[in-house]
Amino acid sequence: MDPSKELNTRYEAHGGDDDSMEEEEEEYEATIQSPTKLRMLDSEGNLDFYAFQIHEVVPRSVRIGSPKSKYSEPQCQCGRPQPCKHLIWLSDCIARQVLHDYDPREPLTLNEHGYPEELGQPLFRSIADMRLDILANGLHCDVGHPLSRTGPTSHRVADARGIVASVADIEEHVFDSYRSDLTSADFDWDSIVHRKDAEATLFSMLLASHRLSTWLRSNLRPSDPPLDQFRQLESRAQHILSDFDGFANASFSSTDSDMSEGPRDLEWAATSLKRCVNQVRTLIVYAESPLSPPERSSAARALVRILRGVVDRKDLYNHLLPSQDEGFVADTLEMLVDQTQYVDEIQDVMTAVGSRGASASWAAKMEAIIARMRNSRRSAATTRSSARRAEKARVSSPVLERSGHADSGQSSSGVGLGIFGVGSGSGGATVGTTRSGVRFMEPETPETAGVSSRGSRSGRSGGRGERRPAGEGASIGGAGSKRSAGTPSERGAKRAR
Template identity: 35%
Template sequence: MSPPVSRFSKLTLDSMPLQTRSRTRAESRADESRQNLEEESSSESESESDISDFEEESPTVVQSPAKLSYLIDHLPESTQNAVRDAFREPPRIALQKCRRINDTYAFQMTELVTRSIRIRAPEDGASQLSCSCGHDEEPCEHLLWLLDQVVKQTVYDQDVAKPLKMTNAGYPREMGDPFQNIANHHLDLLADGIHCQVVTPDSEYDNELDPYRAQEARELLSSVYGVSPDDYRPDIFTHPSAGKKIFKRRDLDHTIFRMLLDDHHFFHYFHSVSRPTDPINDPFRKLSQRVDHVLRDLDAHATSPAPDASHETPRGVAWAATHITGAVRLIKHELYTRDRPLQPSEAISAARSLVHILDAVVARNRDVHAGAARRDRNLYLRLIGDRDEDFVLGVLNLLPEAASQFLNSLETILDQIGVHGAPAAYAARFRALLDRLRTSSTGSGLKRSSVQGQGTDRKSKRMK
C-alpha cells in the first residue's frame, strides 16, 4: 500500500474559482480554440469570437458539447435534469487510451475535478479550513497538500533540517494561524511561489496578462533551447500579450506561450517535466524575484499609502525587511541543506541573487512613509545603516569563488555604503570580504566576464 503522501504529487493548484464558473470558462475556451484552428489568417487583429454557451434550444430539446440536439421530453424528469446538467456543465475529461480486451472495449480517461479550499479568518481563536471534497472529519489530501505549499513559501525562521510538528488541523505548529500567516506574507507573494494567479471578482474573466506567469513561461520555453531567459524571444516577451486567440500560425513558440498563460493544467504539466537545473526551478532566482516583488510593493506603498482593503499587513519597511532577511536566510539554508554538491552555475546564481538583494537595499536609503522611528521608514537604515547584523555578507563569504565574479559590483556597493554610513564593523567586514574575493578571482576557474554583466550593472569604482 502506497503512503498517503504519494497522492500529493498528482495534485495541481489552480486559481480555485467556483466550480460552475471554472467549467463554463473551460467550455468557452474549448470553443474558441476550435474556432481559431479553422481560421487561416495570421493577423494580430484579434476580435472577440462569438462563443455560444450550451443553452437549451427549447424546454424539451438540448444541445450537447458535440453540437448535437437531443429530444428529452419523453424521459423522466430526473433524467431530463441530469442530461441538461451534464450538457450545460460538461465534465473536463481527457481520454488517455482505449483498447479491446476479448469481447470488451475499454476506454481510460482522466477527469479534472475542481476543488475549492477556504481559509477563513479566525473566529474562535483558529482559522476555519474547509475543502469542497466534503471530507470534514480530518484534513483531506487537498488541504494537506495546499498547506504544505503555503508553509514552504511563508515560514522563514524554521530550521529546514528539523521536522515540523503537524497539528490535528493539517498544518505545522510552526506556521501559526494559517489565515494570519498568509495575511502577513501577502497573497500575491504567496501566489508567485505556488504558481497560482491572483484574481478578483472583477478581473477573473478580463483576460489580463499575469506578468509573473509570463515570466515563468519565458523561463520554461528558454530552457528548451538552453538559452538565458533574458535573451529568449524578446519579440514576444519585451511587451508580452496574452492575445484572445491562442493559436499563433507559423509560430509554435508563441502558441505554446499563450497556452501556458491560458491553461493552468498545461502550465503545471510543462513545469512538472522541467529539469531541476532549469531557471524556473532555480531557488536562488526565485528568491531574487520575490525580493523584487516586495520592493515594488514597498515603492508603490510609498507613493500611495492608502489603507489595504484586504486587511493584510501594511507594505511598509518592517514588512519588506522581514521578507528580505527571510530570503537571505533561505538562500543560506539552501546552501547548507543540499543533498548533492553545489554546481558552479548554482553557486553563481546564489551569489548573483545575494549581490542583487544587497544592491537593491543600498539603493533605498530614503524615508518611504511616516513612522515614529527612522529605521521604520528607511529600509537601508533598518538592514545595514543602523546596526551590524551581517546582512548578506556572511552568506557571500560561503561562496568566495562565485562571489568574486561580481567583484566590480560589490566594490561600487561598498562605495555607496561609505557615502550613506554604516556601522564600522560592517564596513570592515565588507572590506575583508572584497580582499578575499580579489584573491579568489585571481585563480578562479569561472569566467568572470561572462557573469559580471548579469549582476548589478555598474562600472568599477575602487575605494581610496
C-alpha cells in the first residue's frame, strides 16, 4: 500500500541518482499494530496521547551481476556497509537451493563479499547454471518487477493450493487433487474476495501477497506437504523436464536464454536432474533424525518420477543410462527398499529399459532393488497373515487364550517385518539379454520367499484348522491340538454338548 496514493497527496522527489529513484518507485508496505491510548506525566500535569505502532516492510534491492557488470560483486542498495544482513540472508536462501552435495551439518565459509565460497565464483554463475525461474520457484516467488501485475506462475498456483489444502487438513492421498478448480484463470488482482468461499479467498490472497504466503507457510506443521523438500525437488525435476521438452521441440528461441544462462539443452537438463537426485540423497543421508514414513514415501516417489521422466525421453535416456555406471537413481533408491508401493511402477520402468539397453551393473542394481522390494512385501504380508491367524485363534479358543501361545505379530517360524533383513534376490537368478545385448538379472520369485519350511508347515496347519466347523476352534494351530484341549472328562462333556 502506498500511503500517498491513499491520501491522494502528491509528492515531488528532490535529488538522488537513478538507483535511488528506482528505489523510491518500489512499493512501500506497512501495517498498523496495537494502537494504544497512553498517559504520561509532564511538567503541566497529565497528558493523554495515542500511540500507534507501525510494522514497516521496506523493500531492499540486491544486485548480483556477471563478471563484466558493475555488480560483479553482489551489492545491496540499503546504503549500509557491505556485506549487509540483507545480502547475507539472501545468499543463505540461494545456497539452500543451489548446493546439492554437501553435508548440511558442516558450516559454510562466508567470504568477504557476503556469500558462501561453496557457491563458487562468481555467485552470478551459480544462479545462471540453475536458471533464475527455477531458483524463483524454490524461493516461492515470481520472476519480474515487484510492481508488475503479471499472472502468477503455475508453480505459485500449485503452492497456494497446497497451503489451502494443508489448512483444510486434507489427507495425503487426495491432497494433490484438492480444489483443482482453483487456477490462475480464477485469479483477479481487483477481485480478491470470493463471497461464500473462504478457501478461494485465501487462495487469491496467497497469490496477491508474498508476505502472507511466506508467513502462512512458516506456520504450517513440519509434516504438511508444502514443506516437504522431496516434493519440492520432484516439482523442480518436472520443471526441468518441461523446459527440456520446450528446447527439444524448438518452442524456446535463442532469446529465451537471457544473458549468460545458455540454452536449456540436453547437457543442462541431464546435469540439473543429477543434482536433484543428489539433493534427495543428501536429505536422506544427512537428516537430523530418521525420516518418517511419509517422508520416505515422498523421497522414493521423487526418485521414481525422475527416473520415469528420463526413460520417457530418448535423448536423456541415452545420455544418462547406457553409457554411464554412476548408479543414477539406483544408489539412492536402494536405501528406500521398504517403499514397496512403488515396486510395480519401477518394474514397468525397467521393462522399457530392457528394450533399449543400459549399463549392466546399473540394471543389476535396479533388479536387485525390485527383488528386495518384492521380498519385503511378501514378508510383510506373511507377518500380517500370521497376526490375523493368531488373533482368530485367540478369540475362538479359550485354551489358546490361557496358554498364551498365539503371539500376535509373529508366526511359529519367527518371521517378522524385518524389512532390511530380506535377501537381495541375487540367488537363483536367471540371465536374460536385451536386444541391445545388455545382460539383465531376472530374479526368481518363489512362493514362500523369506519363510522357513517350518513356518510353511505351520501355515498349512493353521489353514486346516480354519476350515473346521464353528465351535471347534480349540484345534487350530500347534498349541490348539486335540491333546491340549483339556481332560478326557472335559472332552466328553464337550461332545455331549
